[in-house]
Amino acid sequence: MLNLPTDKRYITAPLVLIFAAIIIFATPLSELFEYNRSLFSHGEYWRLITAHFSHSNSYHLILNLAGVALIWALHGEYYDARKYALALLLLALYTGGGLYIFYPENTLYNGLSGVLHGLIIVGALIDCQKGMKTGYLLFIGVWLKIAWEQYAGPSAELGQLINARVATEAHLIGAISGIFVYAKLNRHALRENITQ
Known part of the structure; x- marks a missing residue:
């Protein structure tokens, strides 16, 4: 039987994220929130973070919200x-910043997938810290997926479904960001391990 983290302290933030993404999608805010390199360069700096909460169509939204639910089911108990909220903010900032710095050809972006790749890496590393073999499998599996995407390029079929190019570079930056966010969120536990 599944032991889902349904306690209020674990489920509140993912639910807020889900409802916020739905509201942003269902209103004219979506276009105001998306990553647009040109507009960001002209002072609309919020787009670096808000782009992750905007979606190209309902399929894109549903796929990302399913990812939120899956990660909550796997690792929800790791986050009050x-x-x-801190993990999401940092992952959004690092992923958006990485896209801006390292991928100047990427002029438009929206969706949670980069942040979700980072969040799953954070959870996998916490699993590893706890000695869970599944954490190592998850960590390796995510990196194999990303390596394949970097080699083969974005999925054309998924791109058609979500009516946008799949930003595999956001997946890469998000996963790398996940390592840094893990270190920040768990620095006390990491220090204890080093001193032992």
Whole structure:
């Protein structure tokens, strides 16, 4: 039987994220939130973070929200609302910043997939810290997926479904960002391990 983290302290932040993404999608805010390199360069700096909460169509939204639910089911107990919000903010900032710095040809972006790749890496590393073999499998599996995407390029079929190019570079940057966010969120536990 599944032991889902349904306690209020674990489920509140993912639910807020889900409802916020739905509201942004269902209103004219979506276009105001998406990553647009040109507009960001002209002072609309919020787009670096807000782009991750905007979606190209309903399929894109549903796929990303399914990812939120899956990650919550796997690792929800690792985050209270404050820690979850901090992880999301940092992952959004690092992923958006990485896209801006390292991929100048990427002029438009929206969606949670980069952030979700980072969040799953954070959870996998916490699993590893706890000695769970599944954490190592998840960590390796995510990196194999990303390596394949970097080699083969974005999925044309998924791109058609979501009516946008799949930003595999956001997946890569998000996963790398996940390592840094893990280190930030768990620095006390890491220090204890080093001193032992």
